Amino acid sequence: MSSGSRWLSAFALAVAILLAGHRLVPAEGIGTLLDSVLLWSGLIILVLIVVALFPGRRPVLAVLAVPLVIWLIMFGPMVWPKQGSGTAExxxxxxxxxxxxxxxxxxxxxxxxxxxxxxxxxxxxxxxxxxxxxxxxxxxxxxxxxxxxxxxxxxxxxxxxxxxxxxxxxxxxxxxxxxxxxxxxxxxxxxxxxxxxxxxxxxxxxxxxxxxxxxxxxxxxxxxxxxxxxxxxxxxxxxxxxxxxxxxxxxxxxxxxxxxxxxxxxxxxxxxxxxxxxxxxxxxxxxxxxxxxxxxxxx
Missing domain, CATH: 3.60.10.10 (Endonuclease/exonuclease/phosphatase)
Incomplete structure (x- = not known):
């Protein structure tokens, strides 16, 4: 794995750790801000995936699966279309x-x-x-x-x-x-x-x-x-x-x-x-x- 791929993998794992462990950051101060912006990490993950598609960096895709899965578990249910049942009263x-x-x-x-x-x-x-x-x-x-x-x-x-x-x-x-x-x-x-x-x-x-x-x-x-x-x-x-x-x-x-x-x-x-x-x-x-x-x- 090239030096660039190693850096890319390390960054992907850092994003995964941030997603999985953000509740460990105290709510006072940066914790609330982190909670508010964390879903935008999905854009970072998408950019990393695009970069990983370049020749010589395909192995990084396996590492990127980690933050991607965590993001989908955390925020995916908010994105999926929902069909309510019944007419509003x-x-x-x-x-x-x-x-x-x-x-x-x-x-x-x-x-x-x-x-x-x-x-x-x-x-x-x-x-x-x-x-x-x-x-x-x-x-x-x-x-x-x-x-x-x-x-x-x-x-x-x-x-x-x-x-x-x-x-x-x-x-x-x-x-x-x-x-x-x-x-x-x-x-x-x-x-x-x-x-x-x-x-x-x-x-x-x-x-x-x-x-x-x-x-x-x-x-x-x-x-x-x-x-x-x-x-x-x-x-x-x-x-x-x-x-x-x-x-x-x-x-x-x-x-x-x-x-x-x-x-x-x-x-x-x-x-x-x-x-x-x-x-x-x-x-x-x-x-x-x-x-x-x-x-x-x-x-």
Missing amino acids: LRVISQNLDAANPDPCGALRELGRDSADLIAVEELTGRSEGCDMDLPHQVRKGTVALWSRFPITGSTPLELGLGWPRALRATVTTPRGAITVYVVHLPSARPGATVDRDAGLRALAGLLAAEPPGPVLVAGDFNTASTDRAFDLFTGYRNAQREAGTGFGFTWPAAFPVTRPDHLLSRGLTAVYSDTLPARGSDHLGIAAGFISRAATGN
């Missing part, structure tokens, strides 16, 4: 509107035309006061709001450790019974600066774990990538994109999405589809999913 949208949105009222009106039953909106500002959409019920707490086709029978602002409301909990009475709905906007996370975000996630996870039996829906901007280990906190809750979406469903930045901080989680519900929506002037794409009751699927 509850259609849900979540949109980070963006405080700098040039036309927040227009964006809200467009969201209201998307035939959703519940629309969660984050990052509302004073410029959106008085804006509305074609849904009869609405509650707003701080910078988040929920519009509903069905009556909202109670709501509570949530601080999630921030000192001001950036989340809410509401009860929505649907034709199939009451659903607890959370609309959340977690603190921002940056490399080496995730303390507030992590505290907010723990606070939210504690609230969700304490919810009494019954369907629960959580919608919003978690500022947390789909692949972040922080999602281990939400035991018993399903991610709609993982359950019924195809691909990674990236939502940010809207111009060229490379990660998915926006999520729809559920308990007692089954997602039958999950998709992204136009940005409508925001720096985030919107997300949408359809749900049926878990009892209807027998799961």
Whole structure:
């Protein structure tokens, strides 16, 4: 094996070790960043495979099979197409509107035309006061709001450790019974600066774990990538994109999405589809999913 092939093999094994052992890196600091970008190692593996196809480097392909298999085990299920069963009983949208949105009222009106039953909106500002959409019920707490086709029978602002409301909990009475709905906007996370975000996630996870039996829906901007280990906190809750979406469903930045901080989680519900929506002037794409009751699927 040539010197170049040995270096290529060593690099491939380093990628494999990083994939397999990334959870050993502490979450504080670089761990969260690593969790967020690790799926992009698939591109590195593809480049290495192309390089290994050159004459004299074919033996490296056997070594490259190691990181490739690990990557497929970790991220393959997120890529494969999923076919949900049944027709959605509850259609849900979540949109980070963006405080700098040039036309927040227009964006809200467009969201209201998307035939959703519940629309969660984050990052509302004073410029959106008085804006509305074609849904009869609405509650707003701080910078988040929920519009509903069905009556909202109670709501509570949530601080999630921030000192001001950036989340809410509401009860929505649907034709199939009451659903607890959370609309959340977690603190921002940056490399080496995730303390507030992590505290907010723990606070939210504690609230969700304490919810009494019954369907629960959580919608919003978690500022947390789909692949972040922080999602281990939400035991018993399903991610709609993982359950019924195809691909990674990236939502940010809207111009060229490379990660998915926006999520729809559920308990007692089954997602039958999950998709992204136009940005409508925001720096985030919107997300949408359809749900049926878990009892209807027998799961």
